[in-house]
Amino acid sequence: MLVMSEGDLLHVVTNDNISPARRMLGQGLIWGSAALLAGLGGAQTMQALGQQDFGFQNWRPTLYAYVLWSICLCAGQVLIHGERGKRTLFVLPAALFVVSLTVFPLLFGLMIAFSNWNLSSPTGRVFNGTANLVQMWHDPFYWNALGNMVWYLLAILVEYAIAFGLALLLAGQIRARKFFRVAFLLPLMLSPVAVSWMIGKSMLEPRFGPLARLARALGWENPAFFETAWMAKATIMILDAWTFIPFMMIMLLAGLQAIPKELQEASRVDGATGWKSFWEVTFPLMLPVSITAVMIRIIFKLKLADIVINITSGGPGGATDTVTSFIFREYRERSNVGYGTMLAMVYLVIIVILMTVLMKLADRWMRPRL
Amino acid sequence: MTGTDTTQIFKDAEADRGYRMKWWASRTAIYGALILWAVICLFPIYWTATTSFKMAPDVMKGNMVPWVDFAPKWKGWESIGLSPKTIGQESTVRAEFLKRFWNSAVVSLTSSALAVVLGSLAAYGLSRFSYRFGFMKNSDISFFFLSQLILPPVVLALPFLVLYRELALHDTRIGLILLYTLSVLPIVIWIMKDQFATIPTELEEAALVDGLSIWGAFLTIILPIALPGMVAAFILSLVLTWNEYFFAALLTSTHANTLPVMVASQTGSQGISWWSMAALSFAAILPLIVIGVALERYIIKGMAAGAVK
Numbered sequence: 030m031l032v033m034s035e036g037d038l039l040h041v042v043t044n045d046n047i048s049p050a051r052r053m054l055g056q057g058l059i060w061g062s063a064a065l066l067a068g069l070g071g072a073q074t075m076q077a078l079g080q081q082d083f084g085f086q087n088w089r090p091t092l093y094a095y096v097l098w099s100i101c102l103c104a105g106q107v108l109i110h111g112e113r114g115k116r117t118l119f120v121l122p123a124a125l126f127v128v129s130l131t132v133f134p135l136l137f138g139l140m141i142a143f144s145n146w147n148l149s150s151p152t153g154r155v156f157n158g159t160a161n162l163v164q165m166w167h168d169p170f171y172w173n174a175l176g177n178m179v180w181y182l183l184a185i186l187v188e189y190a191i192a193f194g195l196a197l198l199l200a201g202q203i204r205a206r207k208f209f210r211v212a213f214l215l216p217l218m219l220s221p222v223a224v225s226w227m228i229g230k231s232m233l234e235p236r237f238g239p240l241a242r243l244a245r246a247l248g249w250e251n252p253a254f255f256e257t258a259w260m261a262k263a264t265i266m267i268l269d270a271w272t273f274i275p276f277m278m279i280m281l282l283a284g285l286q287a288i289p290k291e292l293q294e295a296s297r298v299d300g301a302t303g304w305k306s307f308w309e310v311t312f313p314l315m316l317p318v319s320i321t322a323v324m325i326r327i328i329f330k331l332k333l334a335d336i337v338i339n340i341t342s343g344g345p346g347g348a349t350d351t352v353t354s355f356i357f358r359e360y361r362e363r364s365n366v367g368y369g370t371m372l373a374m375v376y377l378v379i380i381v382i383l384m385t386v387l388m389k390l391a392d393r394w395m396r397p398r399l
Numbered sequence: 400m401t402g403t404d405t406t407q408i409f410k411d412a413e414a415d416r417g418y419r420m421k422w423w424a425s426r427t428a429i430y431g432a433l434i435l436w437a438v439i440c441l442f443p444i445y446w447t448a449t450t451s452f453k454m455a456p457d458v459m460k461g462n463m464v465p466w467v468d469f470a471p472k473w474k475g476w477e478s479i480g481l482s483p484k485t486i487g488q489e490s491t492v493r494a495e496f497l498k499r500f501w502n503s504a505v506v507s508l509t510s511s512a513l514a515v516v517l518g519s520l521a522a523y524g525l526s527r528f529s530y531r532f533g534f535m536k537n538s539d540i541s542f543f544f545l546s547q548l549i550l551p552p553v554v555l556a557l558p559f560l561v562l563y564r565e566l567a568l569h570d571t572r573i574g575l576i577l578l579y580t581l582s583v584l585p586i587v588i589w590i591m592k593d594q595f596a597t598i599p600t601e602l603e604e605a606a607l608v609d610g611l612s613i614w615g616a617f618l619t620i621i622l623p624i625a626l627p628g629m630v631a632a633f634i635l636s637l638v639l640t641w642n643e644y645f646f647a648a649l650l651t652s653t654h655a656n657t658l659p660v661m662v663a664s665q666t667g668s669q670g671i672s673w674w675s676m677a678a679l680s681f682a683a684i685l686p687l688i689v690i691g692v693a694l695e696r697y698i699i700k701g702m703a704a705g706a707v708k
Binding site for chain 1: 429430432433436437439440441442443444446447450458459461463517518520521523524525527528530532540543544547548549550551552553554555556557558559560561562564565566567577578580581584588612613614617638641642644645648649658659660662663666673676677680683684687688690691692695698699702703
């Protein structure tokens with residue numbers, strides 16, 4: 030999915046006669062707006078440092094200057110490079126957008142991560158070196174949340190099996206296929222917050238909830254879904270699975286439908302039936318799609334927070350905490366952005382390492398075995 | 400299937416009957432599984448919809464079927480001012496609800512549209528030309544865009560919280576729109592790259608020979624062909640942004656609250672008045688249920704993109 034050929038697929042021959050004046054104009058536009066940005070930014074920094082008061086209310090002027098500079102940079106490309114600039118214009122806006130909204134905040138976040146910054150206290154940001162790291166090292170709740178993430182990630186295997194089963198059912202010869210497809214898709218469309226109430230707070234309510242009634246009818250005396258640690262964790266896993274199984278199911282279904290019919294027919298002619306045909310023909314063919322689906326699911330699972338925040342808020346005793354919900358609560362309770370950011374940054378590092386390893390492994394698996 | 404009839408001349412052989420039995424058994428199992436899962440998927444929605452018409456005793460008795468078990472009442476919908484009785488009157492709760500609904504609609508529609516525009520342009524450029532930004536070639540640029548997908552929201556949330564305060568973007572719709580666009584952009588680029596890769600370059604070449612510029616060819620020839628993919632990407636973005644809770648909870652307080660934030664805040668305070676929570680939840684999920692049923696084709700197309708190569 031990430032590999033593509035280098036070199037223009039679309040060959041365009043143009044004669045660009047760009048006059049020096051036009052080139053000058055382009056350069057002027059870019060550097061002029063850059064100078065404005067630097068000037069405004071410098072002035073605002075000076076005010077922020079308390080050296081001189083220019084009467085700025087907030088950092089908006091610098092933001093506007095930045096936006097202006099971005100626009101000038103795009104326009105300048107066309108002025109300076111002509112046809113080549115017009116091509117750059119396809120990618121440049123998105124690239125600028127992403128860079129300014131991720132790279133800059135990440136660098137800024139790195140700065141916050143090494144400081145003690147309580148937003149509600151008047152002292153403001155205080156650089157405290159690696160104190161946050163030390164605190165993190167001794168914070169049992171953070172490690173607990175990371176441990177929970179491992180369990181949540183393992184649940185993906187079960188989700189995958191169910192999703193594969195459903196995809197096989199939908200790919201088979203059935204009536205009312207459209208109805209079932211829509212019905213199976215719907216959980217994905219629902220807002221996790223609404224689902225938290227619909228299922229977590231009302232259907233699983235121990236006294237009146239329909240699922241609690243069902244559990245009682247099946248012989249469970251006092252159904253409590255969020256009392257014990259493992260039960261609560263399992264319930265959150267099931268809820269999250271309920272929302273996201275359709276996602277994997279649809280990717281797998283697309284994969285199943287792309288398998289040439291001849292292959293399955295050929296295997297049938299060769300005498301493979303049922304399980305054998307599945308394990309030796311369908312499953313290997315589905316491996317690339319499966320890996321993509323599971324990888325994307327892992328990415329989404331690592332962001333799991335909404336239902337945890339809204340149903341258990343991490344309880345009982347942190348058993349259902351995810352890293353995201355833990356940091357959210359940590360910020361809500363102490364409004365210390367420094368520590369929270371440090372936790373998030375460490376999480377990011379772990380995720381990047383994990384995903385790199387997984388992608389390497391997936392690459393090895395997907396390579397055809399000779 | 401009257402195989403036991405003694406007057407019948409042609410009888411099913413023992414082996415055939417066994418085969419047919421097996422066929423029926425497998426059919427029953429397949430439809431049983433399908434119906435079971437359909438119930439699992441649909442029951443919570445049914446439950447929420449019916450509960451919004453229940454009174455307290457109905458909830459406690461566990462009545463399920465309207466008109467049979469209990470008489471539907473508009474009480475839940477009255478509490479957000481959307482029942483036939485209150486629809487004509489002034490209602491502060493309804494105003495509140497509509498404001499949140501409007502915020503959600505504006506934020507999700509704008510950010511999805513912005514993401515589709517930016518993402519389609521980038522995906523088209525990456526699928527047609529070779530770039531070199533410093534050390535980054537096409538595959539690196541693609542990877543850079545897609546790698547944003549693994550960035551968990553929590554990493555950006557707190558820096559943005561501080562930045563938005565400084566930029567006076569805290570609790571504004573613009574602030575949310577920027578972040579939501581960022582979060583769905585990788586998905587849009589992924590879907591659109593797949594889409595553009597299926598369009599042969601001969602089309603543009605012909606258009607360029609006919610005297611169109613690159614942008615002209617893109618806008619008049621390629622865009623109409625790629626429209627289904629764009630719709631798919633737009634709807635998928637819409638689903639994700641409409642439901643987003645984490646950023647909205649952190650970055651808004653009174654003005655720009657979206658619907659999920661409102662639902663979440665009511666969950667605590669109205670925990671026991673189920674009918675009003677059910678009405679609110681149902682109103683929050685209804686738009687997406689409608690979209691899901693009506694545009695299911697596009698959603699599936701969007702999610703299937705990239706899965707199959």
